[in-house]
Structures are given as C-alpha cells and as structure tokens.
Amino acid sequence: MNTTPTAVAAAPTRWTPPRREETWIGWLLDWKPFLIVMCLLPAVGLLTVFLTYPLGLGIWLAFTDTTIGRRGIWVGLENFIWLFEDPIFWSAVFYSVFYTAIATIGKFALGLWLALLLNNHLPIKSFIRAIILLPWIVPTVLSAIAFWWIYDPQFSIISYVFVDVLGWRDTNIDFISTAWPARWSLIAANIWRGIPFVAISLLAGLQTIPPSLYEAALLDGSTPWQRFRYITVPMIMPILAIVMTFSIIFTFTDFQLVYAITRGGPVNSTHLLATLAFQRGIPGGQLGEGAAIAVSMIPFLVFATLFSYFALARRKWQQGEAND
C-alpha cells in the first residue's frame, strides 16, 4: 500500500531521448562521398545498360563493316568517307536541317499564337484545350497513316474537297509524288503533330506571368504589341528555350512520320538522317553504314544541346534571393 508514493517519487526524473550510439553504419551513411555513390549507383547503372551500351555499340558499328548476319571488322573512317561522297547522304543532311528549321518555325509560330489565344478568357477554352492535345495523344504511327491517306494521290480528302466539292481545281493535288511537294507535306504533318506540345508548354509559361504585370503595363500606357514585346516575350523566354531545345531534338531525330508516309521517297528526296540510317542498316543490311549515318547526327544534336545550355543559363534577373 505504501509502495505507490515511492513509485510517484521516482517518476519525476524526466524522460530524455536515449542517446543514439555511433555505429559504423551510421557513420558511413553520414559520410557524403559514400552517400553520393550510393544514390548515383542505380541511375548510373540504368543509364549504362540502357543508354550507354546501345550508344557505344552504335558508335562501334559505325567504324566496322558489319552487315546483317556477318560480324564486321574495324574499318576506321571508311564508312564516313563513303558517306562523304554519297549525294543521298548529303540530301538527307540537307532535308533534316531544312525539315527541322521550317517545322520548328511553324510549330512555334502557330503554337505561340494558340497559347496566346488560350491564355485569354475564351468561353470554350477548356474544350479547345482538350481538342488541342489530340494530335499529340494519337500515336504517331496512327496519325502518320491518317496523313498518308490525306496525301494519297487518288483518295486524298483535300483533293476531293478542292476538285469535286468546290470545283476549284481540275486535277488532284500532288502531295507526295514529287520531291518538293513531298518535303513540304511532311513538314506540314510534323507541324500539325508538334503544335500541341509547344502550345501547351508555352501556355503553362504564359500562365506563370502575374496578371498584375499586364495591368501595371496597361496603366503605364502600353499598346498590346508593347505588352507582348516587353513583358510576354522576356517572361516566357526561359520556358521557350527549353521547349525549343526539346522540339529541335525531337524533330531532327524524327523517324515515324516520314517512314510511314513516304519511306524517304520519292527517289530518296525526303530521307531524314534517321530514316536513311534505318533504310541502309536494316532493310539494306549494311549495319555499319547505317550506324555511321546515325552517328553523324551526333554533332547536330550536340549543337542543339549546347544551344539549350547557353539559352537556358539562368538570366540575371532570375538570380538572387526571392524573398517573397
């Protein structure tokens, strides 16, 4: 009966968190170099297996005369020397650059225009926003097949509209049966497919601009063009640079659209480097040469990445502490 008071008397020693014992595991986990290695290992491992290995193999193949079914031997720069004298290769280089340049300009002009439209208060905004994503959601191959039909010399719906419905033309439009029309048609298809990505990304960028900036500029006496020029453009520049870099890379390495619609034809006039590499390497069997074409894309991609590196460098006005 008298034991309770003693128990109460003992209680007042306040509970203190037990001191943690220093173990070597604890020490190791606190050691930064070890942590860095541990955390990087999975990523580096995955990258090695799934990125570096195929890339390395591709580069290796480019310096061999491997064909399908026969292990090649090291031939040095021979593949590249061949390519250097190959007009089809140069035509593919030309078309890749042309395709990328024109398609990027088109995508960004139309995408920015759409983004600006959607950034206003339109009554059916969310509906348009959903629609606009369609070209991007549809698998490329599907949309390529659709375009293949749209561009068909005989059954093209556009030709049908112009010839049979409107009666503006007597003959079907030539979309993909001669070189230049085919080139432009493919660019149009690529622009169509690329607009959603650009428009939605830029719209996200536009929406980060505080409306009060526009209001302040309105009071400062700006015209709509001046607001675009002095506020919108500089404020979306950072996101524009990222989106443009990605877009350039994706466009330059495009394969599906061209391969599904023209297979590089007519007469190799619409080959991109990627389709030419595939053509030579897989159906043509010349793995070494195909690899060499693929490897020759690397300088262009490095250039695009460098462009992003410098364009993305944080601008001066973004630096410094934001204490808001």
Add this chain to the structure above:
Amino acid sequence: MATVEVKDVTKYFGSTQVLRDVNVSIADGEFVVLVGPSGCGKSTLLRMIAGLENITGGTISIGGRVVNTVPPKDRDIAMVFQNYALYPHMTVFDNMAFSLKLANAPKEVMEEEVGRAAKILGLGQLLHRYPRQLSGGQRQRVAMGRAIVRNPQVFLFDEPLSNLDAKLRVAMRAEIKELHQRLKVTTVYVTHDQIEAMTMADKIVVMNHGVVEQIGPPLELYDRPNNLFVAGFIGSPAMNMIEGKIEGGAFRTADGAAWPLPPNGSGARPAEVIYGIRPEHLRLDPAGVPTTVQVVEPTGSETQVVLRHGEASMLGAFRERIAARHGDVLPVMPDPELVHLFDKQTGRRI
C-alpha cells in the same frame, strides 16, 4: 492634379453585386483612404477608378471628365499594387522608366525623371538592381517611384504596406504621407487597417459589403460614428457595445446596471438601444457601475482591463496603473459626453 468624383457607382461580377450606389467625391490634392473589412469591395472600387474593371452603373469622373469609357492609359493615373507588380526582368531604372520608354521619351528625359523620383525615395544606389535583389521595403519604394515618374493626376494605392512587417509599415506610412505632402497629388489609398486609415487620411471612406457606411475626416468618424459598423470598425481597441433599454433618464441593462445618458438630443428614443463607450473613455469612479475584473493587461503606457457586469463584457483602457486582479470589483463610469447611442433595430446613431 485633379478631383475624383464617384457617382452612384454599382458593380456586378456576373450576378453578384459587389458595389451598391457608391458616392465619393475627392477634392484636388486630397488624401482619401478607403477602408473596410476584407471583401467589402475596396479594391474593386479602386480598380474601377484605374480603369482595370468596367463600371456596371453610375459614373466616375477624373478632373471633371467622365472616364467610364476612357482606357486606363488615358486616365492619367498611377497605381501601386499590393504585390508591387514590378517587372522582374527589368532593373529598377528600367522599371521606373518603363512608361517613358513606351512613350518613346529620349534617354536624357528618362534619366532626369527617374533620377528625380529616385532622389525623392532614396533609391539612387539601387537603380541597376533587379527586383529580386531588393528587400520588401525597397520594392515598395520602387513601385512608388514608378508611379511618381508618371507624374499622374491621381495616385492609387492598393494595400501597399500589407506585405511589410509591422515596423517597416509604420515607417513607410510616414514616408507615403510625407510624399503626399510634398507632391500634393490627389491620392486614393486602400487599406483594411483602420490605424493606417486614421493616421494617413484627410478623409476616410468606410465601406462594408459594397456600401459606403460613412465618409469623413478621421477624428469625425472617431467622435461621431454614424452607425454601429463604423463605431466598431474605427478606433482601437474597439468600442464597447452594451445592449439595454432607456428607462427613467438612464440606460439600463437587463442585469440592472444604470449608465448615464449623453446630455444632448433628448428627442424620441427607441426603447431598445445599444450603448457604445470607447475603452479609453471609461473612468474609475466610486459611484460607477461595479464590474468584475476578468483580465488585466498592462501595456506600460496604459492598463487594459477586461471587465464584466452580468452579461455585458467590456474593455477599459486606463492611463493610471491599476493593481487589480481577477475577481476584484472595479466601479467604472463613462464620461457621458463621450457616450454613443445606437438604435438596436437599425444600427443608426441617435
């Protein structure tokens, strides 16, 4: 400089009415503060004066010209936003010079005008910095500088101090007032802080739920609030309100306390009234109403005491130091001259 005339202005957002028959007239060079609780429509009214919101009904004139359909840039006003709305990609100089740049002003003019504003506000050292590299108070000053460079007819401020800490707020308050005394530009200033309103305004417009409750100089609002809302809103600590009836020449509560009536206006008084006494107008008086001390809060300069008599709880602010404790009985008495009576039904002053 110009007058601003707000006449019968109403505002709807869709079907919700935000402002109802607002009438305010602002004299040339006057410093007018719009004050009221959050959501009462102060910003909306200010933005309508600026031209950032359209006017559903009524007219707004600036300098005698009706501006209902005049675009913001032609109204010759400058506004300081709550979040300052500084252009983040421009230096302080470019921010301040932006309006001149838009008007294709020559470089010398820009330098001169910005230099003048920077000198007034002490921003000379910061002209090449970006907004991110400034403290809150400095940004606030840049926002004002941008307004000064415009040389406007009217300055509009929307809660410019609400992002600053208490001490800086007091300092900037004085600075803005000084600026106004120097430039003498008509100013409309929005705040929800009644102390800011009291200390800065030539004239206060008290708003509530989209209606103007009372307009007047700060001390007039303090001395003669028109209704219960203004009485409760203006003054800190807030006025005590006690419910009861007028019987036999005194105000009596249900708990039997009898408070003296103000001497003036012995006309028709409704039976049910609300008796308003400011905490600072309560006196210790042996013949007063015996109240029980609930809480004592000495602030040094005065002692605030929460008192209770029956159902009625009230705050007293006394200049003398009071050594009372919880449960003690203090007899208190208001100065009858300083008592406010309100009709319980309508909330109006009687």
